[in-house]
Amino acid sequence: MSEFEIKGENGRFTLPSAEALVSAVRSGRLGRTTPVRRAGSESWTAADQVPEVAALFSDDVWSAWESDADDTVLDAFQVPEVDRPRKPIAPAPTIPPGDEVRDLPAAAVAPVDDEPDTPRPAPSISQTPITPASTTHPPTPSAPRRPPAKVIEFPQPNELRSLGSVALKPKLYPADEARKPSVRWGRIAAIGGVCASLMMLWVWYVNMNATADFAPRAQTVGETVASIPPIDERDVPVEVSPYETLEDELRDQLMEGLLDIPGEGEFEDALLIELRRVRVDVRSVRVKILSWAGRRQDLPDQVGFNLKVVARDGELDRDLGALGLVMGKYIQHYGLQAVELNIILSSDDGLRKLVMDPEVARRYFTHRVSLERFLQSAFSGA
Numbered sequence: 001m002s003e004f005e006i007k008g009e010n011g012r013f014t015l016p017s018a019e020a021l022v023s024a025v026r027s028g029r030l031g032r033t034t035p036v037r038r039a040g041s042e043s044w045t046a047a048d049q050v051p052e053v054a055a056l057f058s059d060d061v062w063s064a065w066e067s068d069a070d071d072t073v074l075d076a077f078q079v080p081e082v083d084r085p086r087k088p089i090a091p092a093p094t095i096p097p098g099d100e101v102r103d104l105p106a107a108a109v110a111p112v113d114d115e116p117d118t119p120r121p122a123p124s125i126s127q128t129p130i131t132p133a134s135t136t137h138p139p140t141p142s143a144p145r146r147p148p149a150k151v152i153e154f155p156q157p158n159e160l161r162s163l164g165s166v167a168l169k170p171k172l173y174p175a176d177e178a179r180k181p182s183v184r185w186g187r188i189a190a191i192g193g194v195c196a197s198l199m200m201l202w203v204w205y206v207n208m209n210a211t212a213d214f215a216p217r218a219q220t221v222g223e224t225v226a227s228i229p230p231i232d233e234r235d236v237p238v239e240v241s242p243y244e245t246l247e248d249e250l251r252d253q254l255m256e257g258l259l260d261i262p263g264e265g266e267f268e269d270a271l272l273i274e275l276r277r278v279r280v281d282v283r284s285v286r287v288k289i290l291s292w293a294g295r296r297q298d299l300p301d302q303v304g305f306n307l308k309v310v311a312r313d314g315e316l317d318r319d320l321g322a323l324g325l326v327m328g329k330y331i332q333h334y335g336l337q338a339v340e341l342n343i344i345l346s347s348d349d350g351l352r353k354l355v356m357d358p359e360v361a362r363r364y365f366t367h368r369v370s371l372e373r374f375l376q377s378a379f380s381g382a
Helices: 018-027 051-058 063-067 073-077 185-209 242-253 264-277 316-334 358-365 371-380
Strands: 004-008 011-015 035-038 282-293 299-310 337-347 350-355
Touching (some): 004 018, 018 051, 242 371, 264 282, 264 316, 316 358, 316 371, 358 371
Antiparallel strands (some): 004 011, 004 035, 337 350
16 A cells, blocks of 8 residues: 655645555545645646556446447336327318499599699789778877977086097097006016015025035235135945845846746746756745735745855855845736745854744835845844
8 A cells, every 4th residue: 555645725734555645536625636745756737647546537426328229218207199080171162253343334433523723813903902091090089289398408628539430540639639558667666676575585585594615705906816626426435235236136137027826836847947047056945825806816825945055155145135035026917815834054163044034025016125134134034
């Protein structure tokens, strides 16, 4: 009896024998494509590739029904047909012959002589009777007429003139008599004075709050002022942290895009490829997916990471910085809830365990934490 190791959705477990594997497939706990392998074997195969399980899918489930087929089984359920007497069909009654059509006399169909509709001529004026004037204009009784109205004449100036209707005709009036708009110089002077006061106030405020170091001005004729030499920005050394340069190099080496991670094995392979791309000497990667998310439950949710890395002399900061970028990249993209991030460093001095904060790795990948700050948090948790 050989044991079988099963890689299911809830993790890995073992079955003691092939009969237990067949029973699990028959009951539906395992599918025919579930990865299984015998104890001591390194290759995984589908469950239906095991000879004992393949026998379940080789037989036809309808063969037993076809072998017992008997055409006489359903005879007991047949309803016998009863012969019913048919009534004789009576012949349809015949249609009586119609009456003979007689021809009408010619006088019945002859047209009637009607008078044609001809327009009548309009009567002439001489034939129209004349209505007397007494009928159209009857006499009215005599009445007293209204007296004429009286108009009161108001006094007006002799030289009253209006420019309303003739405002655009200057030729009608002399130039000296036309009303000219007067310029209000008082308001203009007041507004100018206010503007000048505001300008002087602004100049005073700028002079009082200026912080630039201006060159002093000579007070007397013979006094000389030493000139300030110009500062060349190229001569000023710019201090660049070595961690910033190292971080830029690591981000340039980081692979673009992400690999699909439908399962734990594919996730481990993806991390191994990414870490080898940034030249990290990683020996083993173990990913434990505790729960899945997504509409189809195909995205990892809670994940734990355990990695074993060979520490090289003088390259520890670089290896840890590259590892943090790769882990933060996948944690940020898939929105993982990383419960642990353990790193085993192997060197000549022995093994050393680092417990990193996955949230710091995510912030390091998204430029919210520098490489130096990330390394400090990594070594503080060692």
